Amino acid sequence: MALDTDRLVSLRREFHERPEPAWREFWTTARIVDELDRIGVDDVLVGPEILDAQARMAVPEDDELDTWLARARETGADPDTLDRLAGGHTGAMAVIEGSEPGPTLGLRVDIDGLPREEATGEDHVPAAEGFRSRNEGAMHACGHDAHITFGLGVVGAFADREFPGTLKVLFQPAEEVVGGAAAVAESGRLDDVDRFLAVHVGLGHPTGEVVAGVTDFLAVSQFRAEFAGAASHAGGLPARGRNAVQAMATAVQNLYAIPRHEGGITRVNAGNVGGGTASNIIPESAYIGGEVRGGTTELMEYMRDHADRVLENAAEMHDCELSVERTGEAPSADNDDSVVDVVEAAASDTEGIDSVVRHAPLGGSEDATYLMRRVQEQGGTAAFVCVGTDHPGGHHTATFDVDEASLEPGIETLATALRRLADGF
Amino acid sequence: MALDTDRLVSLRREFHERPEPAWREFWTTARIVDELDRIGVDDVLVGPEILDAQARMAVPEDDELDTWLARARETGADPDTLDRLAGGHTGAMAVIEGSEPGPTLGLRVDIDGLPREEATGEDHVPAAEGFRSRNEGAMHACGHDAHITFGLGVVGAFADREFPGTLKVLFQPAEEVVGGAAAVAESGRLDDVDRFLAVHVGLGHPTGEVVAGVTDFLAVSQFRAEFAGAASHAGGLPARGRNAVQAMATAVQNLYAIPRHEGGITRVNAGNVGGGTASNIIPESAYIGGEVRGGTTELMEYMRDHADRVLENAAEMHDCELSVERTGEAPSADNDDSVVDVVEAAASDTEGIDSVVRHAPLGGSEDATYLMRRVQEQGGTAAFVCVGTDHPGGHHTATFDVDEASLEPGIETLATALRRLADGF
Amino acid sequence: MALDTDRLVSLRREFHERPEPAWREFWTTARIVDELDRIGVDDVLVGPEILDAQARMAVPEDDELDTWLARARETGADPDTLDRLAGGHTGAMAVIEGSEPGPTLGLRVDIDGLPREEATGEDHVPAAEGFRSRNEGAMHACGHDAHITFGLGVVGAFADREFPGTLKVLFQPAEEVVGGAAAVAESGRLDDVDRFLAVHVGLGHPTGEVVAGVTDFLAVSQFRAEFAGAASHAGGLPARGRNAVQAMATAVQNLYAIPRHEGGITRVNAGNVGGGTASNIIPESAYIGGEVRGGTTELMEYMRDHADRVLENAAEMHDCELSVERTGEAPSADNDDSVVDVVEAAASDTEGIDSVVRHAPLGGSEDATYLMRRVQEQGGTAAFVCVGTDHPGGHHTATFDVDEASLEPGIETLATALRRLADGF
């Protein structure tokens, strides 16, 4: 049952109002399941069925999970579904069997919001038209509300089962922390996929433009480093302490100074740091929430190994203990030309798409690369598609928004490409 | 009306249960005023009458003040007194006119608690005997509850007015942030004081010991430095940001590396730092809550000037703006031998005091030094007295406690010394 | 008068034996002038005639220049020529007027050696065959001996004047310090050049291969930063000093930490540092000999500006004075396709060349870019050619050597290309 324009816009706005950050997509998952049921999908998997729970990264503390789960309950999400998601096992997958044998197709959309305030001004459409975030401190500032809508739209387009093979549409949690895709990959649920698409909206491309194969994914590794020293009175016993802030500052200085690499792009950031308690106490603890990236997985690993050495020695230099948690990680990935060809042609044939770009660089990271590589390792092929949309603010800013006119052409491009990939198998 | 032992213990425990951090001593001040009224002091000044409001340092945000003011109201503090303290103008002063002309005497006690949890174990007397802090996250962990009791006890001892001259007992707010004494000094309320005592309990000296003149006050200057840069995406636009965490880390490294000084003790600490938002965003802001100290005021100023230069250049190096707020400051100070002599003799004559030490070093900072210097600049003399007490945990730790047996001898030593200073004027 | 194979090898070995570092190419220049006279070139310019003396960078101290000048005299270089080169005004230019009017052609070769020891082992051909460097501590480790030979060979090929226009062959000094080309460019001597080639041997390309247009020149800026503080006794008066080594170390840490740039390649190195005198003296001086690079001139300028800010603030943070001298600088540059086309064809037609590569990246810096840009700014066109040669050791290593079989095909490729550029003008 294909979804019409009004329905798509309505769904997108409903999700926009209820952004939930990584691993807290309780209401979101339950709402997706509702809609999949409404469309008539027989086989709907959720959280624990599509995740290797141990492979999840950056899962929040229980208190935080409980807060969001309670909020989802209050908002009226289906209690049975919520029970299945407990402990931060979010996300869903729709599996549709076609009417005849054929390949297994995969589409991945991501569903999490960001932990940031949304703009309130009249020139911000969601505020002006009354669908601004109701979850204070959270926002769909990267278009994942549109991604969910793409996913539901494609499910709707295949609901008649008039295609050869099987379609799996993954509604993936926790992309923003680069923490969800690895858990899905490790679950093996996509191991039988022969043709795979992932999709993102916007990325600086306008409404009416499609990029058939996004390139230049930076491999990324995120970490949280904790330095544990010992407190002491800064005036009376300065040498009795073990100064965790000194360790942290030494690490920050040297992290940014990791040598550039002749092999390509490298990145490093100590994006969130802190330490100590009061000005007159030698700081006993400190932390760095940081990341490294590389133009290839190998370059990321070069940075990660060097960063680990910096962290360890900065801690030891100041007699502090160190613990480093890997909070997110994604490799780089490449598109298969054969899939890009099909997407390029499908986009060209879609009404509302007037510009088809074969390749454009991302220059950032995406954990869909885990899934692309998994599929490719099992013999499948894959591409990462961008559906352009006019967006007034940049991604991750308070004024980000998507042009809803891009929803329908985006869905049609994806559906057409998937159908042709099935037919041409 | 002298206070008996039971009353003193009861008062001390009542104050222990209601610790309020700097500039938030609403309930505490109101309760002191109650007790002064009960004792029969005619002239009781509060907050705005004893403070130069502009000279207060480290005053919290309005929200924080309001929270504590509301709590004080709920606890039943006198509403009229509370109204007079609004906006964080806490503290009180009892002024008692003697029956005949004579010098003006001053005694200063401080009244604020610390922002830390109190221990809960059975071996912690306040927990075992039911007077542990009822204000979660706050604790009288430095004995200011005993100091208040000293102050009230001395007022009681002089309540009969049988002495020449005038006694001013200052219940000073915000000592722990080194932020209250300057405001009192600037108010001029102590400018007519001829003989001045300040007092502290414990400091490693046992019950039964008195130090007549505590020495080696470290001059201190506390600051909050804010670095403002610009955010950017760490993967996509790393050079578009202006990295406030890099500025902060550079400052931390170089603050600790300020050269030691041949002239004596120096100290520096970046005790509380933070910055940035997320691992993938170039940090746009960062801060350091820090302090410098010196064995003399000049040494502190050497450190302060050098620290300022470090902060400024660390910010500019990374293209960040800097703002530095002086959040607390206290000079060093010296005791007058003539006053120390009197205290020494008074302590020797006090029952319960079996060890009188003329001088012992503090090795820390105290903003009473502002008041001592102010008095001395106006021609008066001063000393800083320590009343020993067995304390199981160190100052500022969760298990700090005072031995209540030290309350009465402490009050008697102070009262005797003040009376002799009046008589001998 | 074309030079035969034996002559070319003999010349190359003669130059190999007498390497002279930047601005010290006294014997080398005089020997080139001798040979140009022998070939019969009428118009030979030297040093001061082809240089803007003020625009020279990284010129050594007078003592050093005098030492090398004296050595050149002792070796029997022509005294009249040497007199014209005094003060480090080295280099030469042959100007040959063709028999009929036509365009002005330019070829640039560089002539300086490197300050490093040459290998002595039997597997190092120059050692085994007796033409190892006679100037201890100096070596032709980057093939400029071959470049000189290329230049003389091309002059020989045009000595008959049977071509339209004018040929200028520049024997440029001081390439290794990125310090000579700017001075030639500023002299204006190449401003009338219509078609320009520069050439390098080797670069990892084997004998028999030619790269028609070398790309990816890193723009570079080299600097020497001097930090001036004040000495003091480290035990007795540590705060009386102004510590230049602290300033230097702060700068080093922050130079390497200059943010990576989304626009492309950046590089930074503090390659040579020092400071202080004795372990018990606060260091009063320190220096950094460093460099920054960029994939484009703009990226280099981004790094240079940021480095300047780091240096200034590191100095000021530690109360030191700073002076920064720009010791070398070269922009990036692009080849003109029209010239690359001609070189590509000429190489293909040359006996001994069996592999013609249109473009290959340099990944380093070259001050020929100054000359290419100068020519291009005046309306001319240019390309940078690489003549492959089997080289056993890497460039700048002790075992670097060139395969003399590459000399003749290299000269023929260059001469053919220049002649066709003249004919086709």
Add this chain to the structure above:
Amino acid sequence: MALDTDRLVSLRREFHERPEPAWREFWTTARIVDELDRIGVDDVLVGPEILDAQARMAVPEDDELDTWLARARETGADPDTLDRLAGGHTGAMAVIEGSEPGPTLGLRVDIDGLPREEATGEDHVPAAEGFRSRNEGAMHACGHDAHITFGLGVVGAFADREFPGTLKVLFQPAEEVVGGAAAVAESGRLDDVDRFLAVHVGLGHPTGEVVAGVTDFLAVSQFRAEFAGAASHAGGLPARGRNAVQAMATAVQNLYAIPRHEGGITRVNAGNVGGGTASNIIPESAYIGGEVRGGTTELMEYMRDHADRVLENAAEMHDCELSVERTGEAPSADNDDSVVDVVEAAASDTEGIDSVVRHAPLGGSEDATYLMRRVQEQGGTAAFVCVGTDHPGGHHTATFDVDEASLEPGIETLATALRRLADGF
């Protein structure tokens, strides 16, 4: 045979003209031996007889030793003595047996010069009167020429053997590098000493003043740290290097930032650093010549241990190897009151001494502390005496000089004190 004033002045000037730095005191030692022979001392030990050769610290390379040995030969020093000093085994000891049994007395003077230029101006007496240093680059800038004269003067005063016991006068090498006293102590040559004096001239005390017991010796430990990484081309292969200058800079930043200690004075200095070769090469080596000090030996050890941890982790952080050589070390030491009493009285009884100070602080380091502690550990007693002298420039500066009028009273004070220590044993 007591030396008269002219002789003393003449000797002092002769030594002033021939300063030799640590372990290079070849001419100096030979000249001392000459003079001891002339005075008539029977038992004169030299270098290897008074040193544990393995315990020497900061011995220069052989080349450097050979240069100074050759210079001593050329200057006419006794060849037989020089032969005994080969390899940097310098210094001498005069042993005089008294005419009757008694205690063993010890006096230590040090004999080395400093590696610095001497002033040339007319207001610098040695320049004006023609006895400025003839060894360019070396200078007696700390008064050890006067110390040698003290030693010879005392020997002269005891040459008649009219005293009970034995006198050992040690002419110690290599004090300036804190490297000689440990080797003498380890030799055991002073183990039988019952009463020991060491002496220094000047230290800010004027002619006519004596300090009976100098206090506040800073314990010191000097080191040379070498960082070994790997070179690489900074433009082409920046990540292939292992950057020793980054390691060094990280160490410097963190050395100065070692926390101040509540127990007293601490010091740290990276007084002499360097690294790398050229601006375009990733630096493969770097070094720090540094030191730490403490008001007590324990405080020095706190600093030394912390410094070692900084060095190790800075190296490892940047993947470099580290080697640390201990190049000098001296403990703190205390005077024995009984010896100070005797010196105080002796000075008071000496003509020309008009001010006797019991104690004054050094605020620096001195390796005589090794000898004092050695004597004290064996049951003897000791004091460190200062003989005041007007000195126009500070110690270790180019204009340092001593007032020769202080020579004779200094010798008399020392001789009187030693004689009384013998008599009163």
